[in-house]
Amino acid sequence: MAARKLKEVDAVIIGLGWTGGILAKELSEAGLKVVALERGKMTTTDADFQLQQVRDELRYVQRQEMMQDASRDTVTMRNTPKQDALPVRRLGSFLPGEAVGGSGLHWSGGTWRWSDNEFKVRSLYEQRYGAKFISSEMSDLRDWGITYAEMERYYDKFEYVAAVSGKAGNLKGKVQPGGNPFEGPRAREYPLPPLKSVLSSQLFAEAATKAGYHPFPRPAANASRAYTNPDGATFGGCQYCGFCQRFGCEANAKASPHITVVPAAMKSPNFELRTHSWVTQILKDPSAKRVTGVLYTNLLTGEELEQPASMVVLATFTMNNTHLMLLSGIGQPYDPATQTGVIGRNYCYETRTGANLFFEGRSFNRFISAGGTNWVIDDFNANWNFDRGPHGFVGGYIVSAGHNTNLPIGNRPVPGGTPAWGTAWKEALAKWSDSSMGITSSGGSMPHRYNYLDLDPTYKNAFNQPLLRMTFDFKENEHRMNAHAAQVVNELAKSLNATRMSSANGKPQSWTVVPYLSTHNGGGTPMGTDPKTSAVNPFLQSWDAHNLFVMGANVFPHNGAYQPTGLVGALAYRTADIIKSRYMKNPGPLVSA
Amino acid sequence: MDRDPEGRRAFLRGAVVSGAAAMTTTLPATAAAQPAAGKAAASAPAAPGYVFLSPEEGAFIEAVVDHMIPADSLTAKGTDLGLHTYIDRALASGWGKGERLYRQGPWKQGTGNQGYQLPMTPSELYRAAIPAANAACVKAYGKTFDKITPEQREAFLVGMQQGKVTLENGPPVRTFFGMLYQNVMEGMFADPIYGGNRDKAGWKLVNFPGVIATNQQNIDKFRDRKMPTNPLGIADIS
Structure with missing residues (x-):
C-alpha cells in the first residue's frame, strides 16, 4: 500500500535532540512551518524524571531505559574489513538515546570549544612537521573549512542556552x-561560575x-x-x-533539550512535534539536486506516511544520520578500496x-x-x-x-x-x-582509510532495512597517543x-563493544570544502541536495579530545543562522563546489 | 539542612528549595505521611516462591548467592538479602526475556570484541546452563552444586570464571558465568524494590546514600571525611 501523502511543510526535522531542537526553535520562530519527527516518546521532567524513580541505577544504567532499543535497530561491527561484522546485540561501547531530548537527556554536560588545532589540523601539522608526518593511511585528515573565530559567537550562544558553568581562561585574548x-579567546565569561x-x-x-x-x-x-x-x-x-x-x-x-530548545520551539504555532515517528527514508528528486521530504511510519498505528517538505534537517544520532543517508541513497557511499565516495567516510571514535x-x-x-x-x-x-x-x-x-x-x-x-x-x-x-x-x-581519534561505515550485507532492522556496518579499530596514531597519555x-x-x-x-x-567506552562517535558524513571527500559543506549543507542539512558529530572529519556537544550545538546554531540569513531568501548551494 | 543532611526532612526541604528554582520538581504526594527515615529502613521480606526458577535452578542459585555473599560481620548471606529472588525476578522480567536484545540471525560465535552473540535470551541461557553446570559438578564431585562442600563450590566457581569448567551440551561457560556474576552484583546493589539488597545491606557496605542526594552542602561539609549515611530506597519515599 502506498504511503499516505501529507500536506507539504517548509521544513521537516528528523530527530528531536539538541540539534533538532535548536533548528526547530530557530526555524519556526523565523516563520517556517516546521514538523519534527522523533522515533521515541515525549519527555518531560515531571513525567519521566521524578525523584524516587529517577534514582534507579539498574533501570537507567544496566537496563539502558533511555537508550536506543537494539532489538529494533542497532549496528553491526568488526575491527577490520577482513572480518565478518556481527550485530551489536546489546548496546555497550556507546549509548545513543531515544526520545525527545535524545542523548542530550543522559549526557553529563561536558561542553567545550573546539579550537583551530582541530579545524586547521592538516595545515598546522604539515607546516610544523612536514607532510610526511601524516601517514598515507590518514590521508583523510584535513582542514574542516571553519575557524574558531567564526564559531565563537555560536559557542557563546550554546553556552548561554545550556547554562554552562565554568571559568574563562581567555577573555578577548587575555589569559x-x-x-x-x-x-581560544572568548567574548565574555561563562554564564555561570564553575561547579x-x-x-x-x-x-x-x-x-x-x-x-x-x-x-x-x-x-x-x-x-x-x-x-x-x-x-x-x-x-x-x-x-x-x-x-x-x-x-x-x-x-x-x-541542560537538556526537553527543558530548553524543545519547549521554546513548542511555543511557536509554526511548530509541530510528532513522536513515535520512525523515518525510513529521505526522498529525493532524482532530476534535481534536492530532497522532497521523508517517508516515515507512525509506530502507534503502523501506518506509513509521506511528509513532503521544502527542506529536510537530519538531526538524529551520529551513526543514525549516516545510516539514513546510506538508506536514502544520498551521496556516494565510501569505498575504502578505491578511497572514493563520501558517506561513511572519516568515522572516528575516542x-x-x-x-x-x-x-x-x-x-x-x-x-x-x-x-x-x-x-x-x-x-x-x-x-x-x-x-x-x-x-x-x-x-x-x-x-x-x-x-x-x-x-x-x-x-x-x-x-x-x-x-x-x-x-x-x-x-x-x-x-x-x-x-x-x-x-x-x-x-582524539583520527581518520583512517579502513575505519568507516557502510550498509551491512546480512543483518536487518525492524523495518527490514540493512543495519549500519561499523568497521573500526584503534590504529598506530591512537596507539602512540595512548602510550604518551598513559605515561x-x-x-x-x-x-x-x-x-x-x-x-x-x-x-x-x-576496540571492543563491551564495556562502555564513550558515546563520542564522530564522522560518517564529514564536512569539508571538497565534495569529492566530504558529504556536507562547512554550513552542513549536503553537496548532493542543497535543501538537506545534516547535523551532529557525524560531520566531524576527525574526533578531538573534547566531548563533542559544545561544537555540535554551536554548529547547529550556525546552520540555523545561515538558513535564516541567506538560504531562506535564496535557496540553493551556499558554497559552490 | 545542616543538622540532618541525610534525612528525609533535609531531602524535603532541599527539594522545596530547588523546586522553587526549577520548573518542574514535584514532591511525592504521600511523602509527608511516610514514617521517619530510620523506621522505614526495615523492609519486609520479598514474597517467597519463584516466578521463573525451577526447583533445581532455585537450589543452584541459592547455593551460588550464599557462597558468593556469605554471612559474616559485614552482611547477612545472599539468600537472606534476597539475591535469589532478585535473579528470579530479573529472569522473569523483560530483560530476562530478551528485551532490548537484537535477536535476528544468522548466528556466529564472533571475536571476543563483538560481544554477546548467543541465540538465547538471558532466561534461556540460565535454563540451558544450570543443568549443564550441575552435570559438570556431578562429574567432578559426585553431587550437584547445591550439595557440594564450600571448598568444592569455590573451586567450581573459579573454574567457571576462568573457563576451565566445560558445560557439555551447554553454552560457553564464561558467557554464563559473566551474566551470573553480574546478576549477583545487581541483586546486591540494586534498589531493594527489585527483590535483593534487603535492608540496603549492599548500600550500607559501600556507604551509598540511596535515592536522597541533595549534596550542595554535603560536598563541602564532608570533604575528606566520611559522610554518615542511612540509605533510603525508592519504596521508602514512594
Whole structure:
C-alpha cells in the first residue's frame, strides 16, 4: 500500500535532540512551518524524571531505559574489513538515546570549544612537521573549512542556552587565572561560575599544578546555581546528586533539550512535534539536486506516511544520520578500496586510558558528584606548544579526575588481586571503594582509510532495512597517543603517593563493544570544502541536495579530545543562522563546489 | 539542612528549595505521611516462591548467592538479602526475556570484541546452563552444586570464571558465568524494590546514600571525611 501523502511543510526535522531542537526553535520562530519527527516518546521532567524513580541505577544504567532499543535497530561491527561484522546485540561501547531530548537527556554536560588545532589540523601539522608526518593511511585528515573565530559567537550562544558553568581562561585574548589558558579567546565569561570541586579533583589539580600543568574545572552544562537562560528556560541549582551521566535530571540543573530548545520551539504555532515517528527514508528528486521530504511510519498505528517538505534537517544520532543517508541513497557511499565516495567516510571514535588510586583511610564520598566536578588539564591537547614531533602522533588528549557518576552496581573499585566474591571481597570493598579515585585521559581519534561505515550485507532492522556496518579499530596514531597519555597519567598518579595503584595501560588496544567506552562517535558524513571527500559543506549543507542539512558529530572529519556537544550545538546554531540569513531568501548551494 | 543532611526532612526541604528554582520538581504526594527515615529502613521480606526458577535452578542459585555473599560481620548471606529472588525476578522480567536484545540471525560465535552473540535470551541461557553446570559438578564431585562442600563450590566457581569448567551440551561457560556474576552484583546493589539488597545491606557496605542526594552542602561539609549515611530506597519515599 502506498504511503499516505501529507500536506507539504517548509521544513521537516528528523530527530528531536539538541540539534533538532535548536533548528526547530530557530526555524519556526523565523516563520517556517516546521514538523519534527522523533522515533521515541515525549519527555518531560515531571513525567519521566521524578525523584524516587529517577534514582534507579539498574533501570537507567544496566537496563539502558533511555537508550536506543537494539532489538529494533542497532549496528553491526568488526575491527577490520577482513572480518565478518556481527550485530551489536546489546548496546555497550556507546549509548545513543531515544526520545525527545535524545542523548542530550543522559549526557553529563561536558561542553567545550573546539579550537583551530582541530579545524586547521592538516595545515598546522604539515607546516610544523612536514607532510610526511601524516601517514598515507590518514590521508583523510584535513582542514574542516571553519575557524574558531567564526564559531565563537555560536559557542557563546550554546553556552548561554545550556547554562554552562565554568571559568574563562581567555577573555578577548587575555589569559585569565583559574580557567583553561589554552582555549581560544572568548567574548565574555561563562554564564555561570564553575561547579564545586570534590576531593579527587582537588588532589588531581594539586598534583597537576606541581607537575607544571594548568588544571581547571571542566566546563559543564550543569547549572552551578539557579539560572534563567536567554530563551526564558529556568534551571535549578545542581545538587551534586551523583546520578548525572545516563540519567535525566529531576532538578532541571542539567541542560537538556526537553527543558530548553524543545519547549521554546513548542511555543511557536509554526511548530509541530510528532513522536513515535520512525523515518525510513529521505526522498529525493532524482532530476534535481534536492530532497522532497521523508517517508516515515507512525509506530502507534503502523501506518506509513509521506511528509513532503521544502527542506529536510537530519538531526538524529551520529551513526543514525549516516545510516539514513546510506538508506536514502544520498551521496556516494565510501569505498575504502578505491578511497572514493563520501558517506561513511572519516568515522572516528575516542582513545582512553586511566589509572586507579587507593588511599587507605581517606573518604572521597564518591557518590557526591556532578558532570562538572571533574578538573582537567589541556596541556597535551589545545596547547600547540606541546611538541608532538618526538611522539609521532596527530591530535591530543585531556586528562581529568573527579568522580563523575559512580554508582554501586557498576562501580566497585577494589585493588588488584582482590577476590571477586566472598568475605575477603566484601572487606576489600568496604575498606577501599570509597578510598579510591581515578585519573583518566580522553584522546582524539583520527581518520583512517579502513575505519568507516557502510550498509551491512546480512543483518536487518525492524523495518527490514540493512543495519549500519561499523568497521573500526584503534590504529598506530591512537596507539602512540595512548602510550604518551598513559605515561602522563601514571606520573601524575604516582606523585599522589597512593597506598595502592593500578596503572594506566599504554599498550596498543583493540576496540571492543563491551564495556562502555564513550558515546563520542564522530564522522560518517564529514564536512569539508571538497565534495569529492566530504558529504556536507562547512554550513552542513549536503553537496548532493542543497535543501538537506545534516547535523551532529557525524560531520566531524576527525574526533578531538573534547566531548563533542559544545561544537555540535554551536554548529547547529550556525546552520540555523545561515538558513535564516541567506538560504531562506535564496535557496540553493551556499558554497559552490 | 545542616543538622540532618541525610534525612528525609533535609531531602524535603532541599527539594522545596530547588523546586522553587526549577520548573518542574514535584514532591511525592504521600511523602509527608511516610514514617521517619530510620523506621522505614526495615523492609519486609520479598514474597517467597519463584516466578521463573525451577526447583533445581532455585537450589543452584541459592547455593551460588550464599557462597558468593556469605554471612559474616559485614552482611547477612545472599539468600537472606534476597539475591535469589532478585535473579528470579530479573529472569522473569523483560530483560530476562530478551528485551532490548537484537535477536535476528544468522548466528556466529564472533571475536571476543563483538560481544554477546548467543541465540538465547538471558532466561534461556540460565535454563540451558544450570543443568549443564550441575552435570559438570556431578562429574567432578559426585553431587550437584547445591550439595557440594564450600571448598568444592569455590573451586567450581573459579573454574567457571576462568573457563576451565566445560558445560557439555551447554553454552560457553564464561558467557554464563559473566551474566551470573553480574546478576549477583545487581541483586546486591540494586534498589531493594527489585527483590535483593534487603535492608540496603549492599548500600550500607559501600556507604551509598540511596535515592536522597541533595549534596550542595554535603560536598563541602564532608570533604575528606566520611559522610554518615542511612540509605533510603525508592519504596521508602514512594
